[in-house]
Amino acid sequence: MxxxxxxxxxxxxxxxxxxxxxxxxxxxxxxxxxxxxxxxxxxxxxxxxxxxxxxxxxxxxxxxxxxxxxxxxxxxxxRKDDVYRSAEDPVSGNTKGDITIVQFFDYNCGFCKQTFDALWDAVKADGKVRVVYKEYPILGPDSVFAARVALVAKAQSQAKYDDLHRALMKFRGRLDEKTVLRIAAEQGFNVEQLKKDVTNPEIDRQLAKVFDLGRSLDIGGTPTFIIGDRILSSALDQTTFRQLIDNARKTGAGKS
Structure with missing residues (x-):
């Protein structure tokens, strides 16, 4: 030097x-x-x-x-309890899995959509991974509305959330309010009831809690993943997910 x-x-x-x-x-x-x-x-x-x-x-x-x-x-x-064990968070994959992946995401984030299939291919291939979703709508009012609708779905059932989440992530293009409601209707939701439910102050509280957590962890972008003891703010491919899962399992970090 x-x-x-x-x-x-x-x-x-x-x-x-x-x-x-x-x-x-x-x-x-x-x-x-x-x-x-x-x-x-x-x-x-x-x-x-x-x-x-x-x-x-x-x-x-x-x-x-x-x-x-x-x-x-x-x-x-x-804040590990808030990160891994908040009762309000949507949880998918193997809910009794030995490794947890936490994802902060936005429905209008192109990189979040890009990495969606890679994440789920890795989760399915492993079979023992628990996925915790953190609704983190940082890309404007349309994203906030989409997150609200998703949290209403979660309040009804995890299965309904999973179906809507997948449909929103698979959509290519800007998700504005009209498009979100159309997709929700295609998934069997009562749109008029959704419009009422998204104004529930409880939704505000849930989003505020996640935003507070994100700020405390210095998460400024999406997608951000927490896998083991690593915080990664980038889109990842299936191979990288599987390597991170294996490393977390070997080191004992990220245990569910």
């Missing part, structure tokens, strides 16, 4: 510039002339080695990423 020689050079220069009788008398403080000399050393070095800045920025980004990940893991442990 070039940053280490830079640090050594600056330290040597600073020591050399301050090693004088005058500096000893004033506890090593740099005179204006000495300070300017140090600045020149730094400036000249960076002009000759501009890659140092890129390396330093990359090191800073990595440090910040690692700290954010550590903070998220601490919060994940502190």
């Amino acid at each position: 070039i940053a280490k020689p830079l640090a050594a050079l600056l330290l040597t220069s600073a020591l050399a510039l301050t090693a004088s009788p005058a500096s000893a008398q004033d506890s090593g403080a740099l005179t204006p002339k000495q300070a300017e000399a140090v600045r020149k050393v730094v400036r000249d070095y960076l002009m000759e080695h501009p890659e140092v800045l890129a390396e330093s920025l990359e090191a800073l980004r990595e440090k910040m990423r690692a700290q954010a990940e550590a903070d998220a893991h601490k919060m994940l442990e502190a």
